[in-house]
Structures are given as C-alpha cells and as structure tokens.
Amino acid sequence: MTTFVKNIKLVKAGNELELSSITIEDGKIVEIGGVEPAGAEVIDGNGHIVSPGFVDVHTHLREPGFEHKETIATGTASAAKGGFTTICAMPNTKPVPDSVENMQLINGLIEKSAVIRVLPYGSLTKDISGEVKTDMAELKANGAVAFSDDGVGIQLASTMYEQMQQAAKLDAVVVAHCEDNSLIYDGVMHEGTRNKELGLPGIPSICESVQIARDVLLAEAAGARYHVCHVSTKESVRAVRDAKAAGIKVTAEVCPHHLLLEEMDIPSDDANWKMNPPLRAADDKDSLHAALLDGTIDCIATDHAPHTVEEKCCGMVGAPFGIVGFETAFPLLYTQFVKTGKWTLEQLIDWMSVKAAQIFDLPYGTLEVGASADFVLIDLEAEKTVDAEGFVSKGRNTPFNGWVAQGWPVLTIFEGKIVYQEAQ
Ligand SMILES: NC(=O)N[C@@H](CC(=O)O)C(=O)O
Numbered sequence: 001m002t003t004f005v006k007n008i009k010l011v012k013a014g015n016e017l018e019l020s021s022i023t024i025e026d027g028k029i030v031e032i033g034g035v036e037p038a039g040a041e042v043i044d045g046n047g048h049i050v051s052p053g054f055v056d057v058h059t060h061l062r063e064p065g066f067e068h069k070e071t072i073a074t075g076t077a078s079a080a081k082g083g084f085t086t087i088c089a090m091p092n093t094k095p096v097p098d099s100v101e102n103m104q105l106i107n108g109l110i111e112k113s114a115v116i117r118v119l120p121y122g123s124l125t126k127d128i129s130g131e132v133k134t135d136m137a138e139l140k141a142n143g144a145v146a147f148s149d150d151g152v153g154i155q156l157a158s159t160m161y162e163q164m165q166q167a168a169k170l171d172a173v174v175v176a177h178c179e180d181n182s183l184i185y186d187g188v189m190h191e192g193t194r195n196k197e198l199g200l201p202g203i204p205s206i207c208e209s210v211q212i213a214r215d216v217l218l219a220e221a222a223g224a225r226y227h228v229c230h231v232s233t234k235e236s237v238r239a240v241r242d243a244k245a246a247g248i249k250v251t252a253e254v255c256p257h258h259l260l261l262e263e264m265d266i267p268s269d270d271a272n273w274k275m276n277p278p279l280r281a282a283d284d285k286d287s288l289h290a291a292l293l294d295g296t297i298d299c300i301a302t303d304h305a306p307h308t309v310e311e312k313c314c315g316m317v318g319a320p321f322g323i324v325g326f327e328t329a330f331p332l333l334y335t336q337f338v339k340t341g342k343w344t345l346e347q348l349i350d351w352m353s354v355k356a357a358q359i360f361d362l363p364y365g366t367l368e369v370g371a372s373a374d375f376v377l378i379d380l381e382a383e384k385t386v387d388a389e390g391f392v393s394k395g396r397n398t399p400f401n402g403w404v405a406q407g408w409p410v411l412t413i414f415e416g417k418i419v420y421q422e423a424q
C-alpha cells in the first residue's frame with residue numbers, strides 16, 4: 001500500500017519553505033521529494049506546509065477513572081485535530097499506573113481506543129500519594145515512557161532521591177511537577193497583583209522554584225535525567241539554567257498558556273483561568289520566552305487538562321486546576337509569536353516536535369526516510385475564531401475562547417493513515 005502526498009511545503013531553515021512531496025509505504029516515510037509512484041493513492045496537500053506530527057510530553061487523558069472529563073478516544077481525537085501524533089499521558093488516573101497490573105490495564109485501553117500514539121507515564125509513588133515508591137523497572141518493562149507523579153509535587157527529598165537513583169540505573173527520565181505543599185497556602189492563582197484585586201488567595205512563586213532547586217541537586221547526586229514540568233516562574237528558569245550550566249542532566253518544558261498569558265490578563269474570578277502552576281507576572285512570562293530562545297527550556301508541552309463545565313462553573317475557589325490545550329496550541333503560538341516575527345516557524349515546529357521527542361529518546365517528531373509517517377498539514381492562511389463549543393475534546397475549559405488565530409491543522413496523518421481531516 002503506497003500513498004503519495006503531493007503539493008506540500010517543507011519548512012527549511014527559519015521561515016523558508018520548499019515545495020515537496022512525501023511517499024508513504026506500510027506506515028513509514030520512504031521518500032521525500034520524489035515522483036508519484038504508479039498506482040499510489042494520492043493526497044493533494046493544496047500547497048499547505050507539512051510539519052512532523054507534534055509530540056506532547058505532558059497530557060491528561062482522564063481514562064481510566066474520570067471518563068466524564070475526557071476519554072482516550074476523545075482526548076486522542078482532540079490531539080489529532082491539533083496536529084499531535086504522539087502524546088505522553090500523565091498518571092493521575094484511577095487506577096494510577098503504579099503496578100504491572102494497572103500498567104497493563106491502561107495499555108489495553110490505549111490499544112482499544114487511541115487514534116494516535118499514546119505513551120503512558122508510570123508513577124513515582126503508589127497512587128501518586130508520595131509515600132510508597134513504585135518499582136520502576138517493572139513499570140518500564142510494561143511500557144512506561146518515563147516516571148512522574150504529575151498533579152502533585154514529591155514532598156520528601158528522600159523519596160525523590162531514591163526514585164532518581166532507580167531511574168539512573170534504568171536510564172529513565174524523572175518528570176516532576178514541582179510544588180511544595182507547605183507553600184501553597186490554599187492559593188488559586190499567582191500571589192502577585194491581580195489576586196489581590198480579585199480578593200483571591202495566591203500561590204507564591206517559591207512554591208515551584210524551591211522544589212526545582214532541590215531536585216536539580218538531587219538529580220546531580222543521583223546521576224539521573226530529570227525533566228521539569230510546566231515551568232512558570234523566573235526563579236525556576238534561573239534554577240534550570242544554572243543546573244544546565246553545571247552539567248546536570250536537566251530538561252524543561254513550558255506550556256502555551258504561560259507564554260501567551262500573564263496574571264493581569266485574568267478578567268475576573270473565572271475558573272477557566274485557573275491552572276497549576278498559575279499564570280504568573282509579566283516578567284516571569286518574559287523570562288520563559290528568553291529561556292526557550294537560549295535553550296534553557298527545551299520544548300513546549302500543552303498540559304491538556306480537561307474538566308467539566310460544572311466543575312469550572314463557579315469561580316476559582318473549589319474548581320479543579322487545569323485547561324485544555326491540544327486544539328489551540330499551534331494556531332495561537334503561530335499567530336502570536338511567528339506571525340509577529342518573534343520566532344521562526346522552524347523554531348516553533350522544533351519545540352513542538354523534535355525537541356520534545358529528544359528528551360525521551362523517542363524516534364518520532366521527525367520527517368525522515370524510514371521514520372513513522374506521522375505528520376500534519378497546516379493552512380497558515382486560514383483564520384478562525386477559537387470556539388470551545390466546537391472542541392473535539394470533552395473539555396470546554398479554555399481562557400482562549402473567542403481568540404482569532406491563523407495556522408490551523410487541516411490533515412493529520414499517523415502511521416500513514418488519516419486520523420484528522422478538516423471538514424470541507
Ligand atoms: N495542570 C493542571 O492545572 N492540572 C492538571 C494537573 C497538573 O498538571 O499538575 C490536572 O490533572 O488537571
């Protein structure tokens with residue numbers, strides 16, 4: 001079975017485009033820029049750009065346990081619509097992937113329902129409760145892509161250190177949601193200016209940064225590979241930058257919302273603006289941009305975190321943290337930062353695909369002969385308004401509703417097959 005995708009533009013250095021084609025055989029890329037093979041099925045790319053399928057190393061699919069928020073079917077369909085073909089699923093499900101049995105249960109659900117590649121995390125502790133350590137070797141042997149207790153920070157340094165020592169032996173990556181519980185103060189948004197105006201309890205920046213500072217030293221001592229989730233503050237950026245300079249094996253991600261928004265943008269006590277970590281101050285946002293550009297932060301990850309309309313209805317206090325991200329990530333970043341000349345198209349695509357894959361040694365996020373035929377065609381001209389009601393995800397929880405953006409995925413191909421096609 002041969003498929004020929006013609007009339008597409010490859011993104012070369014910077015913003016340079018080159019008219020090309022991709023030939024697919026048995027789910028793999030066999031030629032780039034070749035001629036149409038006789039008898040091939042032909043897809044006309046209509047002159048759109050082609051990017052490697054995006055790789056999202058931080059997502060929440062909610063199944064098993066919270067199918068009212070999202071399922072593997074709806075979450076992966078949403079990701080495909082956003083141009084993603086590989087996503088790593090965080091372990092805050094019920095049950096948690098903390099044993100061979102639970103890992104196999106989750107693998108079975110993925111096998112049954114996912115329309116793109118889902119690589120599950122194993123947890124660092126049983127039930128992500130921070131107490132009993134998991135057996136990482138057996139979780140890895142059963143498909144854990146890496147290890148995290150995302151949703152909560154690991155409070156005890158000894159727990160983190162001992163799991164880093166296990167990870168170092170396995171050459172696995174420890175992925176950390178950094179949050180010191182003694183410094184949360186029941187906060188619902190950034191401890192700064194806007195929370196005082198709204199009369200809402202704040203989460204100080206140190207809640208995140210002190211745990212990163214601790215962890216990079218633990219990673220150094222353990223010789224482990226350590227990846228920081230959703231970096232949001234300038235002090236966190238400094239801790240990661242200093243650690244990299246010291247030769248510690250640390251990588252980091254940033255979320256689209258922390259690059260696009262800041263505390264002063266929060267219009268009111270609206271839970272669609274509540275996420276963890278929260279939207280920080282303008283200078284924090286600036287430091288995240290600088291960190292991406294100088295390589296301190298390695299990649300962009302959505303932290304797609306769907307919740308129901310009911311849960312998000314009634315102000316920030318009491319609502320769960322989290323916003324959805326798959327279906328808006330590329331268009332918003334492209335419109336705000338590439339169209340404005342801050343970034344090149346090549347940089348944005350790199351941060352959303354190849355750089356993300358490299359952190360976990362994944363052979364995806366690349367357009368190379370021999371690679372899995374995972375890619376997305378994007379219409380850079382099409383302009384649309386973000387409409388949460390039209391999301392494929394079950395989640396409607398986004399602060400970007402009504403934003404106008406360009407650069408929408410029109411066709412997503414995973415292992416050579418169409419998994420999303422824009423309605424004509
Ligand atoms: N980011 C969030 O605000 N929420 C995430 C948990 C997490 O990523 O910490 C969730 O699972 O809802």
Ligand SMILES: [Zn+2]
Pocket residue numbers: 150151152177229230276277
């Ligand atoms: Zn988190």
Ligand SMILES: [Zn+2]
Pocket residue numbers: 058059060090150151303305
């Ligand atoms: Zn998360």
